[in-house]
Amino acid sequence: MSENIDTDVAIIGAGPCGLFAVFECGMLKMRSVVIDTLEEIGGQCGALYPEKPIYDIPAHPQIAGAALIERLAEQAAPFSPTYLLNQRVERLTPTTDGFVLQTSAGRAVTAKAVIIAAGAGAFGPNRPPLAGLPGYEASGAVRYMVTKREEFRGKRVVIAGGGDSAVDWALSLKDVAAKVIVVHRRPKFRAAPETAAQLEAAAAAGEIEMAIPYQLHGLEGDGSKLDAVVLATLKGEEKRVEADHLLAFFGLSMELGPIAEWGLGLDHSHIKVDPATCATNVPGVHAIGDMATYPGKLKLILQGFSEAAMAAHAIHPRVFPGEALHFEYSTSKGVPA
Template structure:
């Protein structure tokens, strides 16, 4: 049933930066509603690489993406955010008191300010043009992400692509899979040099089969059960690689969706903001994380965390006009009492 709610701040996007924005707003006694198109919090961390380790989160030499999201949810929980998942914000309307957001499920959210933490916007995998692909997607024989590494134990896995995801998962799954084959159209990979060197060494040791230069050509199987992946050279020479799973890692298709129609300063599918406040060209609408751009911007989760804090502090006067905000460290301030 569609919700009609009033809140202080509406946060679009439940990825790591959006979740931390809940905490930062909560520390300033501002109520939040979070809207996300996915059916669970976490954004790309949950949808694409929950078991992949992240190495640049302060105080965590290594943390799995799913564990990071769980910790951020725990950190936000004391502030009781309303989570509206499996829907996207379709419309932004200015009102006398701020804004009203309308979602694809018919929800109406009245708020005094908006934080867009939508990552790269709506995203989905770039699918290979293979006959009968949908039947194998339905059974999970063809997947565009690894959510549970154990699913591939003792299996024959074909990985297609030449970027970081393809190389990282080839190196990871070779430890548990019966066989891993990497399909790429050339011998140069678009990934971290160290990862490329590790892949090459694993290929030379026979730990990973390298199908180069090949590209995906077709699928063999019945009833959605995969038995082989057909690959072909540019000259049309075709061979079949026995397989239980195909993991095509051809990147994501990024689209801002309705956000692009709101009159924001959009540049190359990103929203330009004031780096001091993360405010867009629409007063009261802020953008943080990967969707935001400004001179010197780094696409790092930790920079998105900083932007969440700056946006929350900039929004405070809108929610509490005339009230002075005295900056305090959390160690001396503690968590605000729920009210």
């Protein structure tokens, strides 16, 4: 097992609420470790709608999901959080003065308190059933999310899926990729009508190639470098498309995972909390964001931000027992070193 990491607060989930919890804890001089199942910070916001505009973030009449994550990470950066990504918390064990969290990657985190900001739970991509998939995933030839559009400049990209992510990225990458081919089993897409219409117009203009009605059938290459994607209709008609990358957007599978076994008060896959402190029925464990529930709860990012502040203030006495917490506005205290 890897070296143990000691911190004040362990935050499960690197979405918007988890990132803002780093800031709120940092303002109270509490150190944080953030653990997430995805390979990048951002949670569902970054994975599902990085380029979709969000309209209800205070002071931002409109901001894309990826831009919001960038700003939140910048806001958290002065407090030097440790990010443990591409792993999930498998066990939460109470100790005399806190908890030990053990992850699927063999890491152990000792913390005085825990904030669960896991959104709808641990989630990962729905993978297509293709032979040799792990090798192409490891090389980045097959991906389930896009973090840097420039990585696809001059590349031949096959995009599979019929929802918002597939359509959005097809429209975005057509301006940088050498070729974009969209694979879908039927002509109708589940994306927003406006972007679906833009996809249709781009296809008519020859900017995007449509492979309909096809599904993914196989991968060709050396097991790491992708040469082509094999497509097939339901009737068994096959088509070979030369490609450098396959982007598969078949949605995410979500589940509570080990969280369901931690003895927390669950209500239909949500965690019941005290609305004043976001405390669960396990002392020292708090839940915020979409996973937390209480009377009057609204599933809004801005409410999750408020919950992050309340949880941090409620945790302070556990981290600094006997030390009085004098509430101060950030305009007065600034950002602590």
